[in-house]
Amino acid sequence: AQSVTQLDSHVSVSEGTPVLLRCNYSSSYSPSLFWYVQHPNKGLQLLLKYTSAATLVKGINGFEAEFKKSETSFHLTKPSAHMSDAAEYFCIVGGYQKVTFGTGTKLQVIP
Amino acid sequence: ETGVTQSPTHLIKTRGQQVTLRCSSQSGHNTVSWYQQALGQGPQFIFQYYREEENGRGNFPPRFSGLQFPNYSSELNVNALELDDSALYLCASSKGDRGYYEQYFGPGTRLTVT
Numbered sequence: 001a002q003s004v005t006q007l008d009s010h011v012s013v014s015e016g017t018p019v020l021l022r023c024n025y026s027s028s029y030s031p032s033l034f035w036y037v038q039h040p041n042k043g044l045q046l047l048l049k050y051t052s053a054a055t056l057v058k059g060i061n062g063f064e065a066e067f068k069k070s071e072t073s074f075h076l077t078k079p080s081a082h083m084s085d086a087a088e089y090f091c092i093v094g095g096y097q098k099v100t101f102g103t104g105t106k107l108q109v110i111p
Numbered sequence: 112e113t114g115v116t117q118s119p120t121h122l123i124k125t126r127g128q129q130v131t132l133r134c135s136s137q138s139g140h141n142t143v144s145w146y147q148q149a150l151g152q153g154p155q156f157i158f159q160y161y162r163e164e165e166n167g168r169g170n171f172p173p174r175f176s177g178l179q180f181p182n183y184s185s186e187l188n189v190n191a192l193e194l195d196d197s198a199l200y201l202c203a204s205s206k207g208d209r210g211y212y213e214q215y216f217g218p219g220t221r222l223t224v225t
Binding site: 045100 | 154216219
């Protein structure tokens with residue numbers, strides 16, 4: 001069985017400050033973990049993917065995520081938020097089974 | 112490399128009607144998954160097609176059905192439309208049917224049922 005929990009439904013940051021979006025997972029197997037971003041009325045875009053290689057994964061647009069097995073976490077970070085980062089972010093766990101979506105975190109960036 | 116495309120972009124239907132949504136998968140991908148995303152919610156898995164066979168289904172009634180064609184494009188059909196079917200319908204293609212493959216999403220079809 002697998003599950004994923006996004007710990008914050010909304011996160012608000014000021015432009016230029018760091019972003020932290022939290023994701024915890026549960027999986028019976030070694031999971032693959034993904035972060036996707038969705039801008040309003042758009043499809044989902046892959047930000048980054050973890051597949052048991054390096055624990056620190058770098059993605060597009062300056063985002064990165066660290067896989068911590070001991071904490072069963074895969075938090076998404078960015079050093080400096082930009083206005084264009086305002087969107088909804090989904091953490092997804094996958095493996096031998098189908099993918100499981102988190103409930104999403106809406107990121108607000110304040111000018 | 113052509114990405115995932117969906118048609119139409121928007122659609123308005125009346126309760127009780129039937130609708131067909133279309134998805135062209137990315138080149139080299141043999142798997143298509145369909146999702147329903149109601150306003151303000153995350154995507155909900157409808158079903159997946161792998162090499163032209165349904166290969167997993169979420170908690171959706173049989174009036175949601177689909178097809179996958181030899182070129183791996185896909186259709187989602189919804190019969191007897193209900194008001195609650197109003198949503199953004201997303202398709203995603205991937206290289207295989209396992210959850211460790213990244214999915215590439217289309218822009219979605221916005222369905223409004225009145």
